[in-house]
Amino acid sequence: VYVGVDVGGTKVLAVEISDTGEVLREAVDSTPGRGDPVSELEDALTRAVEGVADGRPLEGVGVSAAGLVEPTGQTVRFATHLPWREEPVRERLAARWGAPVVLDNDAHCATEAELAYGAGRAAGSFLLVNLGTGIGGGLALDGRVWRGAGGMAGEFGHMQVVPDGLECECGLRGCWEQYCSGRALERVFRVSLGSHLDGPQVSALAREGDEHARRAIATIGTWLGIGMANLVAAFDPALLVVGGGVSAVGDLLLDPAREALSRALVAAPHRTVPPVVPAALGPESGAIGAALLARRHAG
């Protein structure tokens, strides 16, 4: 069995996929905090991978990591929400699991998945903006994922949108993901209402029609559109794909984003503003892309 496992800021998700990208099995575990020992994180990964394998021999594992992976896919250099720091993750996990391991950034994995099976199949070029704990991003161009000269393309979340803005866990200030992400949604809701709810709870309230929750999501959506306008100015893709947990609320998020995009994009009346569509693969996209890379690597 080939397994793809996605290591996000709050959970670890492993999947087995079919030839056409459908999820056949999955297993979930929770992610330890970034101050916890590395071994706890790798134990959680192992539980998820073994949960999917269910006793079958592993032919290959793809690991999708929410962090900076160096270009040859050996090492996680830096991960804002994870304990990995310059860790030789690929080799260690391959030894532990007795199987070939492919390691890549989670947003690159999700971009591969959306390109092969999802919302980006028909577009020559698209940008993926994945709103989870933070923002992961990916660029697809002429049918290929652009990983960057150092494997670090797509760190959209750490583009500065507010000079001297909110502090970010990465050490900088005013990063886009402080204004547009699951954590940003929690913060906006908390500041406006004084209630501590997590992102999925705010989303659930919004779907039930709660005005405060809807306004908080619209605020995130507006920042989504502004940031995407910057990316479109620079890159001019045919399509914008929005994924990640926060995107599950759909048009409550995407409509304000589309509006802000049209307002903030240079020369909007003189160009085709790229459509903003939800990711087709949902929160499993990183794991699906990792499984795809594991299989591609083997064959």
Added chain:
Amino acid sequence: VYVGVDVGGTKVLAVEISDTGEVLREAVDSTPGRGDPVSELEDALTRAVEGVADGRPLEGVGVSAAGLVEPTGQTVRFATHLPWREEPVRERLAARWGAPVVLDNDAHCATEAELAYGAGRAAGSFLLVNLGTGIGGGLALDGRVWRGAGGMAGEFGHMQVVPDGLECECGLRGCWEQYCSGRALERVFRVSLGSHLDGPQVSALAREGDEHARRAIATIGTWLGIGMANLVAAFDPALLVVGGGVSAVGDLLLDPAREALSRALVAAPHRTVPPVVPAALGPESGAIGAALLARRHAG
């Protein structure tokens, strides 16, 4: 003779180049204001092109325009500093000059030139940031210029760096080129000293050691580094190439930019920060790239 002509916000520059990109002849005219009739602009172009041709028959002309050119290269859709609005420039100039005309965005032309003959020759990928009246940008990737799905990639100057910031001629607010360009340099110098000097005059003062002028250039340089940090986070190129008139001051501009880039780039200690180098071709790069495209188109 093949001629390349660059149409910038303040001047029109036509060149003839050798097979290896050297400028053999050039002619300059001034650009009419953006409120002036289109015919005045095209008269200025014609004078410059004929000045270079000097009676020899035109085999092809490349036009490098400071504006949004639609992807098939027929029309200038929008140009912040020029009178062209949805103008079928290619066909009209080809008829007027009796020669094949190739039309492209000035920054794409400059990127072609730096890729073929200049600072980007050895790099697999680079971004070009051209500081003139505004900012023109270009992306080269795996040895090819990425023009965008709609031919509009590289409009770096209209990425928003300050929410509700300075008004831009494009109709938006807080655009990067309001903080980092020739016009921005004039504004910063004027605000700090109350003196009305143009960009080249401020640059000349800075080279002579004037502290106010140096500080104004360092301010522009810091904004250059911040904006480039955003681009590197998104795109992760191997190299950053800075061109345009303002870049003629060299390290007075580029050192503050390098410093700000290292400070504002996500995970800088965990990655190779791309080198920031001056464009090799100077202010002729757009015209050189246009001449290259004219010759490539013919042959």
